[in-house]
Amino acid sequence: MLAVTASFLLVFCCTVLDAQNALETVEAGKDDHEDPYKIPTSANIVFDFSAMSKNAVYLLSKPSVFNADYNISVAVCDLLITYLAEIRHAESLKFIASFLDTFPDVTKVYIGGKRTNKKWAYGTGEEVQFFDWAKGSPKQENCIVLTKATGWKMEDYSCTLKGGDPRFLCELNIALLASDADFSDL
Numbered sequence: 001m002l003a004v005t006a007s008f009l010l011v012f013c014c015t016v017l018d019a020q021n022a023l024e025t026v027e028a029g030k031d032d033h034e035d036p037y038k039i040p041t042s043a044n045i046v047f048d049f050s051a052m053s054k055n056a057v058y059l060l061s062k063p064s065v066f067n068a069d070y071n072i073s074v075a076v077c078d079l080l081i082t083y084l085a086e087i088r089h090a091e092s093l094k095f096i097a098s099f100l101d102t103f104p105d106v107t108k109v110y111i112g113g114k115r116t117n118k119k120w121a122y123g124t125g126e127e128v129q130f131f132d133w134a135k136g137s138p139k140q141e142n143c144i145v146l147t148k149a150t151g152w153k154m155e156d157y158s159c160t161l162k163g164g165d166p167r168f169l170c171e172l173n174i175a176l177l178a179s180d181a182d183f184s185d186l
Contacts, residue, residue, distance in 0.1 A: 051099040052174075053092070058085060058099060059170040060109070070143040070159035073110045073168035074123060082170040084112035086122050087154075088130050096169065097152035106148065108166035113144040114159065120144070 051058045077083050087093050113120050113128045120128040134150035141156035
């Protein structure tokens with residue numbers, strides 16, 4: 001298990017460094033390649049595609065990565081120095097929904113937000129303030145997915161995989177990339 005974790009850590013660190021280099025390239029006006037935010041080859045093991053809004057880079061996992069339940073999704077995003085996507089307003093949800101609509105095979109996607117003691121919170125402990133629940137949700141489950149069948153509205157969903165195939169969406173705040181954060185020891 002340790003070797004597997006080390007391998008993924010290496011892939012994710014390369015992804016963060018590639019994203020930081022891409023941002024520096026664009027800021028310097030040296031856009032000499034087709035798509036500076038294209039996922040680097042090293043990250044293709046885990047992620048299919050990425051999208052960039054004005055505030056964040058989103059990474060969509062490949063189908064059935066590790067049979068990812070919520071906790072594995074959180075761990076994978078953490079390794080990448082990202083977090084499960086935190087949808088804080090309607091504009092973010094609209095952007096993410098447009099992105100997800102481009103994938104006909106994607107039906108469910110884990111996002112940030114978990115219910116504990118009857119409150120929904122992100123991994124940081126910060127309370128979730130924005131919800132766009134599908135009709136009939138939330139029910140009794142403790143994690144949140146966006147579902148295609150509801151037009152990418154939020155539904156509560158099992159935190160442990162129950163035969164479904166949710167993917168997960170990691171988010172990297174662009175301010176982190178644009179900051180003086182030092183990723184050299186990764």
